Amino acid sequence: MTAKRAILMHPQDNVATSVEEVQSGDTVQVSGGGENRTVTAIEAVPFGFKIALDEISQGAFIVKYGETIGKAGRFIPRGALVHIHNLEGTRARGDLERKEKK
């Protein structure tokens, strides 16, 4: 079975963007910026969604484009889908501000 493809935007990123329909168990070829590595998907990662390249502990930064795009809301295993269920945005969060004030 040929590997599915994902794109790495920056060498420091800990997520890559899938450009195919990735199924659980698929080997994913991650390339971009001269880097080339593989990761095994542990769940489905649809086209355009992100896959974790490393284990990401709860509260750690999630990095794409070499910049932080949020924090892990819970532990994220390698090969997992990274999206709104486990990534917390950190900017313009009026809801968090409200909780702090209470």
Next chain:
Amino acid sequence: MSFFGYPRPDGSAGTRNYVLVIPQGLIAKSICDFVVGTKTIQTVDHGSGRTAKDRERIARILIGLGRNPNVASVIVHAASPGVGYPELTAERLAKEIAESGKRVEIIDPTKDGGVYATISKGMRLARLMVHDASKQRRVEVGDEHLCLGVKCGYSDTTSGIAGNPAIGYLFDKVVKAGGTAFFGETTEIIGAEKALARRAVTPEIGRAILKAVEYREELAKSTGLDIRTINPIPANIKGGISSLEEKSLGAVHKAGTSSIQGVLQYAERPKGKGLFFVDNWMGSFSIFAGYAAAGANLVMFQLGGGGLAGRDLMEGSPSVVAPFLWCTANPRTYAMAGDNIDFYSGTVITDREDPEAAGERLYRTVIDTASGTLSRSETLAYSEPVDLCLEEPRF
């Protein structure tokens, strides 16, 4: 590095050659319905009940559209509900447009015998003005006459990977050739503002970028809401974008890598050339008219579209006088809406096309369109109504 455009008396060059009839309303619409080659703006924002600051914004839009290089000559009518305010009198609008050296005519129902007689007078005038405009020929002009505006929307992860980088390449190329380019959407640089501020030509401009973001972010926080319930919009999230920061970091690729020459307000004309950040709202029906009023002679929408339920693109152009290009890098969007798409760069993802090669193809599309090839949306006899980007409460 040139296109075929219409030189204007103020030294600019148009990509189109319209007669503009403003402000909005029955008189303008009736004239435009009867006379080919004319354009008007359709909006409910005529100025009544607005603060002086917002009325000035409306005036800036109308004057700016009149001065846009794509406009050969202008008819201003004096029958909008806003004309009683000093900012919006027909005389003021006409005077400031005429400073660009264009022919401007005023029609006024109180002097010309009422609304029907004014429409009739306007039709006669518009026909003559369109005929005169048609005598002008396109000539070869340099790319320094290009003035581009971009918005990205219905973004998904293809936008940041392949769509916006193609626009960024185009912007770099046009700015290097001495042209002008606008990007904006302040909410959607939240998370990417520091890198942008570092590209400002002076520390003051850098601070202005940070200040625009700070103001917008505080405003967002004051709602008490998780911004993700507002922006990224559901279509972004469905397309794989997980946070506002991720959206922003993908979005700013469309600005290329050039130095930022200034921060402009909505519909504000730049004083020089180069790349400008516009402190504006992302609204599809708002942003493009603002760019056109600032002088853009061609605008583009970089579409993700992965999260769109169906073929629900807006039809027709909200940029009034500037040709409007649809660009996408999403193979599914292209398959779904191909006949609306002017430029496709999904090949960067599916066929490993070099992003610079895709940018070069976009540049050719822009040059062709600037030289007279119709954009897909220009083939529709419809333009979207415009929602002006106004800031203050209405009373």
